[in-house]
Amino acid sequence: MTQTAERHDRSNRLSVTRAGGQLVADYWDNLFAAREAGKQIVWYNGGALNPIFQAAGLAWCHGEAFAARLAAQRLEGPAQLAGAEYGYNAELCSYSRTHLGCSVLTLQGASLQSGEGEHTGVVGVADQRELASRLPSPDFFVNNYAGCSTGQQWDGISYRVFGKQLPIFNISHPFLWGNKPDAGYLTGEEWEEASGFVEGQLRELIAWLETQTGRPFDWDALSQSMDYIKRAAELRREGLDLCKAKPAPATFWDWIACVAPINFLPGDQALVDYFAGVRDEIKQRLDAGVPGVQGERYRLYFDGIMNWNKLGFLSRKFAEHGAAVLAGRYIHNAFWQEPHLIDVENPLRGMAQHYLLCPTNHGSRTLDYLTLRDCREYDVDGIVFHSTRTCRAFTGPQRLLARSALNTLGIPAIFFEGDVADASFYKEEILESRLVAMLEQIDMRRQRGEHTGALGALGPARS
């Protein structure tokens, strides 16, 4: 319930994530200077191919990641304007719109450096323009998108922006319908066939990269990189597991701050050390009884990609109501989330499987299983659906998931509209009203003596 008294910040974010922020900043600085360092550069989108690029001796740029970084720094505007000027309006995925704008600005910057071009665009603020255009031009593209209706066209357009002169490699991913009799999460004929299909393409990618680089691929380096990543992913999962505690020692927002490291940083000891630090700080909090939200009263699940320009804001907003957001599809069902699948001696199959496990690549049956499983495990009281305006692949099944959670677990849900890298779709009052209404709903049920969490749910299905 909303108190009329003054609100204060009750969030208590992990301090260790600042170290992750520095690792990420260093990574981007190295990428910006990669050309001068004599590296070949690959632009890619979708699943985390970085271990392959690392083993191939390349510098890599993940398009969504750079768009998210610009949005998190509130610097996405110039790139989006450049994208709009090129012809892509606000209905297009804001990751792609931002990244395509970066392509335009990068190309424009290269033309200026060579004395062949001039600024004619609408983008004006010098420092922002510089940040958005600091990406080095690619030598080639690799697309690795699963379950996304925009991803392949996005890289296809990037290919056009750069004059259709750069090589591009596309990996196709079967959608995991999950509707065959033996189909299940990580099991069944469909899963095995799809895993083999993508694994085969990864082998073709590696042969293609050998052609692009003129060097034999370093398989030992790939195993070493995946060994580090597997260890980091295990630590991440252990930390996530510890957050089932009541009150929870850390929240979904802390794990959002850990997305960049697990998603695209090099597989090395620094990555392992970082996630060990995250796990250790969570353990210390558990031992000391320090919660991630002061006065935790509600435990929530968050379904949707992150609004990257709202991380701090959302963290504070939920905390001010005593709501600890603990789990979510974007965190628990993405980013090397099943490290036991990775055989470091022969990592391609486990990698292929993780690319298939993109949270937009499951049929509703599997999504339903995963969502309800995590709601139960974290004993959540309600679900917040971020209806990501320009990512319909993510939002498509959300109503089904909400209905299933209500019918099966008796937990309520709310929806609010926003976007991954465009704050204009977000309206604070809409989230505030709906969130508070749901918390009131939970309070009323508690007053009536009902258990409100997903564990020991309210009872049988509602009609």
Added chain:
Amino acid sequence: MNHYLGVDLGSTTSKAVVVDDAGTIQAASIVQMGAVSRAGMQRAVDEALADAGLRADDLSGTVSTGYGRRLVPLAQRSFTEITCHARGTSAMVPGVRLVIDIGGQDSKAITVDSGGLVEDFAMNDRCASGTGRFYEVLARAIECDIGELGPLALRGGIDLEVSSMCATFAETEIVSLLAQGHAIEDIASSVHRAIAARTLALVAQVGRRAPVVLTGGVARNPAARHFLSLALNHEVIVPEHPQITGAYGAALLAREQTRGPAAAEGDADRPSRVPHTEPGHSCAECDGRPSAIVELGPVIGVRNR
């Protein structure tokens, strides 16, 4: 005798309701004085208190709701419109299962359980489609008084298939229909049909239930009720005072907050560790099966291959 005040400071009108210990309405007031008007709110409160023969000091509890709920100085607590409309409507129409509230700036569909508590709800996103504002745009475009809109629409027969849901674009579409020479009765009825269809989409998000109750200022429009009933293929009930359900619910909540048990406090237990309960996860040395908690050792490094 104790008395409780509920104040609904909405986007276009302020409502105040006073109830007694039994939850019976002693006085109610509705004042329209512009967007989230504090002056309008104060006037509504003053009028309701005067009608009940009370002073502010006589009140045992006050709860506010509506867009401006945080601006009501008398309120000890505020609740959202969702909670208050469900509470007030359940008290006015016992047994209600679906509340459709169409106010000045938003519309909402709320399913209510058999105990009168909110089960699920959906609200319009961002724009004014399907709200009171939309009807105002229509009335302005066809140059009729808002109070005459309903009877006018009930006289219309031809469905002109108005498609615009943005109030601004709809005005353009209405002007276009006027320019084509269509009768204003047909235009009015067509817009009402379009709004009913929009409301039906909102209802679809929470599930159609019955009895259905329509509340909010728009509920006073007989055509809105008629076309919504056609769209739902079900009778739509309008309570005697459809605009005060939110304020009434707030007053009832003020009574319950003062007399009833306090909200459950947060779990003060020491942190507890929870193992996997279902298969599928994997962490540390775990193989994804339900098991006891697993932890890595103190030395963190890459395992020897």
